[in-house]
Amino acid sequence: MKNYVVPVLLMSAMGGSGAALADLPGDVDAYRAQHESEIVDQFAAFVSQKSVAANPEGVAATAHYLEGELKARGFEVKEFTGAPGVAPAVFGYLKVPKAKRTVVYYAHYDGQPVTPSQWSSDPFTPTLRAGASLKDESIDWHQHTPPFDPEWRLYGRATGDDKATIQAFLIAFDALKSLKRSPSVNVKVLWEGEEEAGSTHLATYLREHRDILKTDLWLIGDGPVHQSRKPQVYFGARGVIGVDVTLYGPNHALHDGHYGNWVPNPATEAANLIAAMRDDEGRILIPGFYDDVRAVTETEQLALNAMPPVDADLKREFGLGRTEGGQSWLTSLMRPALNVRGIRSGQVGDAAANAIPVDAEVSIDFRLVPNETPDRVRDLFEGFLKSKGYTLSSHPPDAEARLAHPKIAYLKWEEGYPALRSDMSSPAAKAVIAAANSGARQSVLVAPSLGGSVPLYMFDQLYHVPIVGIPIANHDDNQHAANENLRLKNLWDGIDTYASLLAELNW
Amino acid sequence: MKNYVVPVLLMSAMGGSGAALADLPGDVDAYRAQHESEIVDQFAAFVSQKSVAANPEGVAATAHYLEGELKARGFEVKEFTGAPGVAPAVFGYLKVPKAKRTVVYYAHYDGQPVTPSQWSSDPFTPTLRAGASLKDESIDWHQHTPPFDPEWRLYGRATGDDKATIQAFLIAFDALKSLKRSPSVNVKVLWEGEEEAGSTHLATYLREHRDILKTDLWLIGDGPVHQSRKPQVYFGARGVIGVDVTLYGPNHALHDGHYGNWVPNPATEAANLIAAMRDDEGRILIPGFYDDVRAVTETEQLALNAMPPVDADLKREFGLGRTEGGQSWLTSLMRPALNVRGIRSGQVGDAAANAIPVDAEVSIDFRLVPNETPDRVRDLFEGFLKSKGYTLSSHPPDAEARLAHPKIAYLKWEEGYPALRSDMSSPAAKAVIAAANSGARQSVLVAPSLGGSVPLYMFDQLYHVPIVGIPIANHDDNQHAANENLRLKNLWDGIDTYASLLAELNW
Numbered sequence A, B: 001m002k003n004y005v006v007p008v009l010l011m012s013a014m015g016g017s018g019a020a021l022a023d024l025p026g027d028v029d030a031y032r033a034q035h036e037s038e039i040v041d042q043f044a045a046f047v048s049q050k051s052v053a054a055n056p057e058g059v060a061a062t063a064h065y066l067e068g069e070l071k072a073r074g075f076e077v078k079e080f081t082g083a084p085g086v087a088p089a090v091f092g093y094l095k096v097p098k099a100k101r102t103v104v105y106y107a108h109y110d111g112q113p114v115t116p117s118q119w120s121s122d123p124f125t126p127t128l129r130a131g132a133s134l135k136d137e138s139i140d141w142h143q144h145t146p147p148f149d150p151e152w153r154l155y156g157r158a159t160g161d162d163k164a165t166i167q168a169f170l171i172a173f174d175a176l177k178s179l180k181r182s183p184s185v186n187v188k189v190l191w192e193g194e195e196e197a198g199s200t201h202l203a204t205y206l207r208e209h210r211d212i213l214k215t216d217l218w219l220i221g222d223g224p225v226h227q228s229r230k231p232q233v234y235f236g237a238r239g240v241i242g243v244d245v246t247l248y249g250p251n252h253a254l255h256d257g258h259y260g261n262w263v264p265n266p267a268t269e270a271a272n273l274i275a276a277m278r279d280d281e282g283r284i285l286i287p288g289f290y291d292d293v294r295a296v297t298e299t300e301q302l303a304l305n306a307m308p309p310v311d312a313d314l315k316r317e318f319g320l321g322r323t324e325g326g327q328s329w330l331t332s333l334m335r336p337a338l339n340v341r342g343i344r345s346g347q348v349g350d351a352a353a354n355a356i357p358v359d360a361e362v363s364i365d366f367r368l369v370p371n372e373t374p375d376r377v378r379d380l381f382e383g384f385l386k387s388k389g390y391t392l393s394s395h396p397p398d399a400e401a402r403l404a405h406p407k408i409a410y411l412k413w414e415e416g417y418p419a420l421r422s423d424m425s426s427p428a429a430k431a432v433i434a435a436a437n438s439g440a441r442q443s444v445l446v447a448p449s450l451g452g453s454v455p456l457y458m459f460d461q462l463y464h465v466p467i468v469g470i471p472i473a474n475h476d477d478n479q480h481a482a483n484e485n486l487r488l489k490n491l492w493d494g495i496d497t498y499a500s501l502l503a504e505l506n507w
Helices: A008-014 A017-021 A024-047 A056-072 A159-178 A202-208 A266-277 A298-305 A311-318 A374-387 A399-404 A427-440 A456-463 A488-504 B008-014 B017-021 B024-047 B056-072 B159-178 B202-208 B266-277 B298-306 B311-318 B374-387 B399-404 B427-440 B456-463 B488-504
Strands: A076-080 A089-094 A102-108 A127-129 A153-155 A186-192 A217-220 A232-234 A239-248 A337-346 A359-368 A391-393 A408-413 A445-447 A467-469 A485-487 B076-080 B089-094 B102-108 B127-129 B153-155 B186-192 B217-220 B232-234 B239-248 B337-346 B359-368 B391-393 B408-413 B445-447 B467-469 B485-487
Touching (some): A024 A159, A024 A488, A056 A076, A056 A089, A056 A186, A186 A202, A202 A456, A232 A467, A239 A266, A239 A374, A266 B337, A374 A391, A427 A467, A485 A488, B024 B153, B024 B159, B153 B488, B159 B485, B186 B202, B202 B456, B217 B456, B239 B374, B266 B337, B266 B359, B266 B374, B298 B445, B374 B408, B427 B467
Parallel strands (some): A102 A186, B102 B186, B102 B217
Antiparallel strands (some): A076 A089, B089 B186, B127 B153, B153 B485, B239 B408, B337 B359
């Protein structure tokens, strides 16, 4: 495999105390090799916990389960709860004698909603298969002698997003214990149970429990590793804000022969609106939209330059005949995006009637970069619609309102949050990179930002300390879809990484 | 009610032989008033026949039923069939001693498909209600003494489209018989059973049975009366051609945070394509699209000028805050239209995921005017897509094809046909207007064209005789939708009109 140049800035972080403990990953690997069957058992037990928003009892039971895991490892444990029925967050604390730094490991233990009919096996019956093919028979790992094939994958909801990072943390802890190694810093965990439902109470927890959450660094166990399968850390994420827009036509579907050309067609109005906002290359045409976007810094650019090029592989993997925007994949994620998540108007295919539809609904999300704010994006979007003649309504307009206004749009906004890019050159950042390099026995990739959104801004706003993402999951884990899975190699790598972070982090 | 000026051209058609028989409508009304209950019985019996394409036995039984009705009235009857299982067309012939002219009455006895769950009462259990409100209780007309309230409506599939014209024809015939009046011309009928399924075999029947269908005039019993509820005749219809377009994104839905901005979004591509083809005023932007459109003639313009203005009423009825195109409703129907019948891509509302959709499907129909042809429209549309960089495919492209082409569009064309506008000033045309005026006891409205499509071109191409449409149905009859209905007043008026056409048509 090709070697990639690590930027000078980041190389300097690779010395540190890691060098003195260079045998740790080998020892952790040996521990893991002896315990692969039990590790998969433990992970399967965790994945079988039904922690999805639709099942509040399952979420509460999962929190309870995790508290037991932490207590068994010597942690003090506390549950943060917003209100009765709200998914609790699990807080754990392990004070380490003589440690001068404190780190909080954040992850979420809840998963995306499931539609079992779309799954090849039950989402909460963890199923091991030989690889990414859903046709593969399930494997009973108890019938196999380790080492297991690292390409095996465990299927189940939340395997990748985020149960893997929590499990890697727990196993890393066990490995260190068996190696008689102590953490190098005070360790806190905050494992949230409602991230996939919008992290509704996270800001409150972060505010109300600021004293016991006091930390020098946040480590975020969310997101995928790089598409090249190389381990990575990241220092930022895009922000997000979503909106559903409904435009209106006649009050009932009308024969488009008798009335087409005279009765406004909401499907074409929606198309014209989208086309006026975004071209085929992803460029956002809303006036002023890029005004708040700060340029990519030299440090960020160096880090981007050091990432392995995967564009050709991704193009093939996704079956694409072209890409948008004329930039590399990673560079394109440093820009804001206007994504159309869906359009619905009238009927298509065999169900299409020769009719003018009664309405058109468009679902959009904006991905934000520094220094955009959701409020500003909302203002720009609404101003743009008004400039196109739309009267805006925050509720479905009644017949009178529709008659009174030539064009009316019902907007349903989601809560949004801004992007964050944390400082990549702080001492803590350098220490994290060094420990991750040590755990991976290679230079990990260093991403200035994920393309996806993680509410890192909350941690930044309230704690003003460095924030670094330490993901584990394979990029092709089907997170947010059916048949979510974790590749065993990613779990093994994650255990190595977390063990080094626990034992070697030092600044 | 306001009086509308009838153009001079059309006034000249109002003398004729109708004057000598000025009492006929009164006599027909008297007959109908005595038989309202039986007439509704007969209409209900006809509507209860399950003549929809999904029910071939129902269609065949309906043809058989109609043959019985014709035989009972002295017609020679013949069934035209394309192939086993194909819906038959019913042909009937009544030779009238000394008649010098022959007229064929065309209508279709099949109805649009039904989705019973969307209906307030079973589509084949004819239900009488007090008006257009679906909340009204059903009325048992046997419990009422005529005259019935003419605003009552009979609900059932095909009531308006086209069973009403067939029923009016049959009742008019009965009325004339009781009045001892003979038809003034030889009468033929051609009642088709697969119009709503595309009239697949109509052209074949017209060609193969040209000898027995030989005629001096086609009268078309399809379409609605004018929106003002005034009776009308029409001399043309727009043509139509439909196409379903599918555009492609990634081969599986992708997280739009991680890939949005780089992986092409088919929803926005569809929007950009539609916007490039059609503006918010209905103007078609495909280069050369209007080249084949012939201007509205002076005769057509005079007829349009004589139509009562209903734009304000329609705007209110349909709940519109604006109209497209800046022209009156009727004038706008003299232009071609690009109608988007539907768009579907990804998900909207609560079902929306932060994902780039895998494809986008757009259903379009074009309404054509003279002298456009479906072939030419197809060429223009395909040329336009190619100019936008699309490779066109007549089947869903495979993975290899999607990889090989930056943009690929799968086009599924429907069969189309051109528009027709028949000569409004032929002797036959004038005679039809005169008879219709006599039956309606007022000047009927004379429309150069319907906005909707009827394959009049077929009759024109093969017979080269005048073609006039004689509709009956109320415009608000929900044809092509659930809860189709016919307003009794429209049936009563239709009986008057058909009686005059049968007895008084003369040129």
